[in-house]
Amino acid sequence: MKICYFDAFSGISGDMTVGALVDAGADWEALESALRSLKLEASFRLEKTKRRGIAASKFSVDFEEQKKHRHLPQIEKIIAGADLPPRAQQNAIAVFRRLGEAEAKSHDVPLEKVHFHEVGAVDSISDIVGACVALELLGVGEVWGSRINVGSGTANTEHGVLPVPTPATAELLKGRDVYSAGPETELTTPTGAALLTTLSNGFGGVPALRVLSQGFGAGDKDFTTHANVLRVLIGERSNAQESTSITMIEANIDDSTPQVLGYAVERLLAAGALDVTLTPVFMKKNRLATMLSVMAVPEMAEELAAVLFAETSTLGVRLIPAERRVLARQIAGVETRFGTIHVKFTETGNIAPEYDDCRRAADSHGVALRTVIAEATEAFRRQTEISKT
Secondary structure (H helix, E strand, O other): EEEEEEOEEEEEOHHHHHHHHOOOOOOOHHHHHHOOOOOOEEEEEEEEEEOEEEEEEEEEEEEOOOOOOOOHHHHHHHHHOOOOOHHHHHHHHHHHHHHHHHHHHHHHHOHHOOEEEEEHHHHHHHHHHHHHHHHHOEEEEEEEEEEEOOEEOOOEEEOOOEEOOOOOHHHHHOOOOOEEOOOOOEEOOOOHHHHHHHHEEEEEEOEEEEEEEEEEEEEOOOOOOOOOOOEEEEEEEEEOOOOOOEEEEEEEEOOHHHHHHHHHHHHHOOOOOOOEEEEEEOOOOOOEEEEEEEEEEHHHHHHHHHHHHHHOOOOOOEEEEEEOOOOOEEEEEEEEEEEEEEEEOOOOOOOEEEEHHHHHHHHHHOOOOOHHHHHHHHHHHHHHHHOOO
């Protein structure tokens, strides 16, 4: 099983994602065959190009303009009827559902009444399905993302001129670390945001991996300021310890509510913290307080300290150099009645089903999270016993 890291320094869109994954080694003929099975009356092109001197792949979809709009059930039917790998099919439907929920909230309409304009067009269906299939062709089981450059200015949409990031994109990126750099234009589209936030295991720096390949997907525009490409790194989980040198960032806080502290924890994790904990402590004069502790790689210490200052009332933090030891981990997918769940395990027998997989499964099937975790754990143990025989 491989890891895919999306480096969205110039944003992310659906066509950039497909181009980058094919550039990194996904089989184009197999991908094109899967896309043709959607029966969208479209043709697909992959061309080599350059953006500021960087060789990249440009994915394009050719079709006759269509005036009609599509609703989510129609799109799900198209995807379900195509000849796609089961996991890619499941992921593509999940991406569109997340996209639909963001559009519904942004325009204050029920999900079933959302008209998919740009995101329901033939090219966007092809982009989302193409990205999910390409990840399967590469054998990717774990997706990570960088901080996301959203761009700035305005964008022309079916709803008129909207600010960047558009309302749907901003809704999709809630809780993620974003920024704006480069020319005033839309760099991250709703389709790109939906793909990355739905499929990712987390956001931050590059995870510990052994790089096998990289790929570049070209955007439509060629800027003078930077290469308008999306980079992906494909690799395998490294057996080396993830980080022996770390920085602990600590602060004692006695005037914040649990809600504020809980939100700060979410923001720190989204910004790339390795771990965040809250510990009840007594301060001077026996004041009850909470010690917020952040574990970080040293190069992210200042950035995470800034998040802590922004999200809490603390006036000072402690930066403490430390070391840690991490067991080598592997990830395997197990089949359950709730779909494929990835399980992290070590040679010492520690087992931990991936939380994001379990949460998505629990939400989509309307069952308790602990039920999914228990079934995934048992499925992994059965799979392990079978492999030993």
